[in-house]
Amino acid sequence: MRQFNVVVLGAGGVGKSALTVRFIQDVFVENYDPTIEEEYRRTITVDGQLDSLEVLDTAGAEQFTSLNEVYIKSGRGFVLVFSLTQEASLQEVDNLRKQILRIKGGDTTAPIVIVGTKLDLVNEREVQRATIQTLASRWELPFYETSAKRNWHVAEVFEELLRQMRIRYPAD
Ligand code: GDP
Numbered sequence: 034m035r036q037f038n039v040v041v042l043g044a045g046g047v048g049k050s051a052l053t054v055r056f057i058q059d060v061f062v063e064n065y066d067p068t069i070e071e072e073y074r075r076t077i078t079v080d081g082q083l084d085s086l087e088v089l090d091t092a093g094a095e096q097f098t099s100l101n102e103v104y105i106k107s108g109r110g111f112v113l114v115f116s117l118t119q120e121a122s123l124q125e126v127d128n129l130r131k132q133i134l135r136i137k138g139g140d141t142t143a144p145i146v147i148v149g150t151k152l153d154l155v156n157e158r159e160v161q162r163a164t165i166q167t168l169a170s171r172w173e174l175p176f177y178e179t180s181a182k183r184n185w186h187v188a189e190v191f192e193e194l195l196r197q198m199r200i201r202y203p204a205d
Pocket residue numbers: 043044045046047048049050051052062063064065066067150151152153154179180181182183
């Protein structure tokens with residue numbers, strides 16, 4: 034079993050903690066403290082192979098980009114989170130994406146998955162599927178629309194990321 038560390042990044046309030054806790058503990062936490070940063074661990078079997086994921090749910094405000102730099106340097110895989118109900122939160126995903134490419138180096142592909150959250154809030158939706166589809170294909174990154182509340186497509190995010198990390202970081 035190998036261990037990979039994953040960093041969950043995105044603007045405040047987009048649902049990073051809800052997504053992380055749903056994946057780790059399979060519960061929906063309605064009001065997770067927005068200032069708490071927590072590292073979780075769980076094992077996961079993908080394509081018949083068991084591995085361990087260490088998931089860091091970050092809580093830093095976006096203006097602390099130097100802190101993001103520390104996270105990015107230490108992380109192997111990244112979940113970049115925005116809310117489908119908040120168009121503006123997409124901008125932070127793009128900023129983070131560029132920061133990751135800059136820090137990790139343009140010649141190597143950093144394992145990244147783009148995640149739109151709160152898919153269940155249909156009436157509050159601001160980001161259309163076509164919009165994120167266009168961006169994700171321009172960025173050449175996989176994306177998922179999820180709901181931590183309903184547990185829609187949450188596991189897929191981490192499974193896809195693990196597949197990418199196995200390719201990017203082959204066993205010695
Ligand atoms: P963070 O600041 O990015 O960690 O965001 P949180 O995980 O704390 O979530 C912010 C708010 O959005 C909370 O009130 C959550 O209950 C809510 N939320 C998060 N994910 C979902 C979801 O999938 N569906 C719904 N309806 N609400 C969500």
